[in-house]
Amino acid sequence: MNDSLVVWARALLYLGALAAIGRGLLGVMRWTQHTPSSTSADDNNDATDPRPDRQARGVAVAAALVLLLVPFLLARQQLLALEMPWSELAMLVRDTGWGRGFAVLTVTAWVTAVALCLPLSRTVAYGLLMSASALAVAMGGLGHAAADAQWPIAARVLDAMHVWTVGAWMGGLLFTWLATRAGAAHGEHSGQVDARWQRFSGVATVVAPLAVMSGMLSGARLLNGQAPRVILGSEYGQMLLVKSGLVLVMLVIGARQRSRIARGELPARRSVAVELGLAAWVLLVTATLTGTEPPGE
Amino acid sequence: MHMSLRVSLLSIALVGGVSTFASAARVPHLKLKASFPAKDSTLTTSPDAVRLWLTEPADLPATRIAVTDAKGASVPVAKLTRGTNASDPVEGRFTAPLTSGRYTVTWKAMSKDGHVVNGTFGFTVRLSGS
Numbered sequence: 001m002n003d004s005l006v007v008w009a010r011a012l013l014y015l016g017a018l019a020a021i022g023r024g025l026l027g028v029m030r031w032t033q034h035t036p037s038s039t040s041a042d043d044n045n046d047a048t049d050p051r052p053d054r055q056a057r058g059v060a061v062a063a064a065l066v067l068l069l070v071p072f073l074l075a076r077q078q079l080l081a082l083e084m085p086w087s088e089l090a091m092l093v094r095d096t097g098w099g100r101g102f103a104v105l106t107v108t109a110w111v112t113a114v115a116l117c118l119p120l121s122r123t124v125a126y127g128l129l130m131s132a133s134a135l136a137v138a139m140g141g142l143g144h145a146a147a148d149a150q151w152p153i154a155a156r157v158l159d160a161m162h163v164w165t166v167g168a169w170m171g172g173l174l175f176t177w178l179a180t181r182a183g184a185a186h187g188e189h190s191g192q193v194d195a196r197w198q199r200f201s202g203v204a205t206v207v208a209p210l211a212v213m214s215g216m217l218s219g220a221r222l223l224n225g226q227a228p229r230v231i232l233g234s235e236y237g238q239m240l241l242v243k244s245g246l247v248l249v250m251l252v253i254g255a256r257q258r259s260r261i262a263r264g265e266l267p268a269r270r271s272v273a274v275e276l277g278l279a280a281w282v283l284l285v286t287a288t289l290t291g292t293e294p295p296g297e
Numbered sequence: 298m299h300m301s302l303r304v305s306l307l308s309i310a311l312v313g314g315v316s317t318f319a320s321a322a323r324v325p326h327l328k329l330k331a332s333f334p335a336k337d338s339t340l341t342t343s344p345d346a347v348r349l350w351l352t353e354p355a356d357l358p359a360t361r362i363a364v365t366d367a368k369g370a371s372v373p374v375a376k377l378t379r380g381t382n383a384s385d386p387v388e389g390r391f392t393a394p395l396t397s398g399r400y401t402v403t404w405k406a407m408s409k410d411g412h413v414v415n416g417t418f419g420f421t422v423r424l425s426g427s
Contacts, residue, residue, distance in 0.1 A: 081413035082359055082405065096356035098411040142411060293412075 005080075009073035010287035012066045013109070014163070017139060018283075019063035020112045020132035021164055022171015023056075026179075027125030029199060053182040056175055064116035067135075071106040074142075078102070098142070105138040136163035155221065158214055165211035169204055170279045176200040177272050193266060201261040208254055212247060222294040234295030243285045250278050327408035328352045333386070334402075334420035341425055343394040347374065347402055348386035354379070355387065355406035359413075362389040367399040397424045 075089055078098070082088075093099035112135050115128035140159035180193055219240055223231055231237035253275045257267040333348040334340055347362050357377055364372040374389040387406070400422065405415040 078407075078411060078413070082361075082407060084359075091358055095358040096407065097409045098356065098359070098407055101411070291412075 005073060006077045006291050007284070007287045009070055009077060010290060011283050012073070013070045013139065014166075014283045014287060015280075016063045016067035016070060016109070016112075017132060017135050017163060018167040018171040019059060019174065020067070020116055020128060020171070021136065021167025022173070022175050023060055023063075023116065023120070024125060024129030024132045025168050025203065026172055026175050026200070027120045028129050029203070031122045031125055053179065055182060056178040059174065059178060060116045064113040067109040067113040067116070071102070071109055074102065074105075101138065101142045105135070105142055108135040108138045132167065133160075133164060136160045136167065139163050155218075158218055158221070162211060162214040162218055165207040165214060168207040169211055170276070172200050172203055172207075173272065173279075174276060177276070180266075194261075194264060197261050197266060201258050204254060205258065208251065212251065215247070226295055230295050236289065236292045236294050239285055239289050239292065243282055243289065246278050246282050246285065250275055250282070253278075327355055327406060327412065327414050329404070329416055332402070332418060336418035337420065339421040339423055341423060343396075343422055343424065344391065344420075346388050346390040347404075348388045349404055349406075350384075350386045351406060353408060354383045355408065357387065359407035360387055361403075361405040362387070363403045364389075364391075365401050365403070372400065395422045397422050 075086075078092070079086060079089060082092075084092070091099075093103050108131055112128065112131040115124055115131050118124045118128075120128075137156065137160040140156040140163065176196055176199075179196060183193055183196075223237070223240075232241065253271050257271060257275075260267055328351065329349060330352055331350040333346070334344050347364060349362065357379055360377055362374055362377060364374055366372055372395065373392040375392055377387055377389050379385050379387050398421070399419060401417060401419045403415070403417045405413060407413050
């Protein structure tokens with residue numbers, strides 16, 4: 001019961017963080033490339049726009065609710081594991097390393113949740129990206145990296161980078177897709193749609209390899225020195241293998257989409273949906289992985 | 298797009314640099330290295346305390362040591378303490394000497410990354426003349 005609660009709490013945390021990073025990054029990019037004459041579905045989140053993108057706003061608010069809820073779930077599972085009542089949470093936060101990390105995570109998650117609920121003005125976009133990035137760093141402070149006594153800062157930087165780049169990749173894909181759907185509903189012309197996907201493709205070309213590499217190196221950090229037979233024989237290694245397989249499929253789909261965008265075509269709708277579906281499974285596997293002990297301990 | 302690829306390659310090199318340091322060692326999880334009384338040991342005098350040597354300095358407020366006798370009755374243990382050195386054990390002193398019999402120690406500790414680990418071991422006290 002407690003184990004499944006932990007997995008779902010972590011998966012929800014990743015989901016909320018990834019959505020926030022994706023929305024924040026696309027928002028900042030839109031504002032940095034914004035010209036007074038340009039109007040597109042990307043601008044639909046602006047408070048002054050008469051055609052609000054209800055789906056993107058809905059996803060953002062759902063992500064905000066998740067980020068508001070997750071600290072309670074994490075606290076509950078930690079107290080259950082320690083067999084402590086809620087009244088001891090304040091002591092845990094004040095007097096333990098986990099508690100301090102949890103406090104930072106809670107503050108950044110709630111600030112990000114508030115930013116997600118606001119209309120995406122220029123200030124909000126920058127604020128959201130900053131708070132979501134701080135959340136990525138805080139998440140690094142609660143995972144395996146927090147127990148790395150030898151290179152604690154480098155390990156946390158690597159974990160934070162992994163969360164951030166996956167967020168920019170998957171969150172960016174989600175909100176680009178939603179903006180395209182909203183644009184189609186409003187009769188947006190193809191030039192604007194192409195520009196949006198090219199912008200996302202440029203981001204994905206940078207962040208997808210970084211996400212894969214930082215993830216691989218985080219895994220290598222935990223498995224360093226273990227024989228392949230030992231790794232594959234462990235629950236951790238088998239889940240890592242499943243995750244790697246899913247990510248590989250996502251990369252192949254992403255590469256094909258990138259080629260389509262480079263040729264001036266739009267990504268296939270079904271492929272985008274498959275990529276996002278696979279991403280959801282990767283999040284669930286990752287949430288299980290972070291609670292599993294690496295082999296050889 | 299070419300710019301993106303250049304930035305991508307540069308960033309990968311950067312991550313590689315950071316990771317060279319980060320991947321230098323495996324992350325150890327908190328474990329019990331040793332204990333006093335030792336697991337399944339027999340003591341001829343009453344131990345003054347239970348001491349746990351852990352592989353990392355666990356947060357004391359989240360650490361628990363419970364001792365029960367052969368009948369399952371709880372044996373009082375004072376508030377846990379630890380010395381100033383990282384290698385010092387977590388110590389729970391008995392508030393009264395133990396009588397002869399079998400005892401079970403149940404412990405629980407939280408590592409820095411929040412993982413809660415626990416364990417159980419037993420020991421026997423066989424006082425001379427009893």
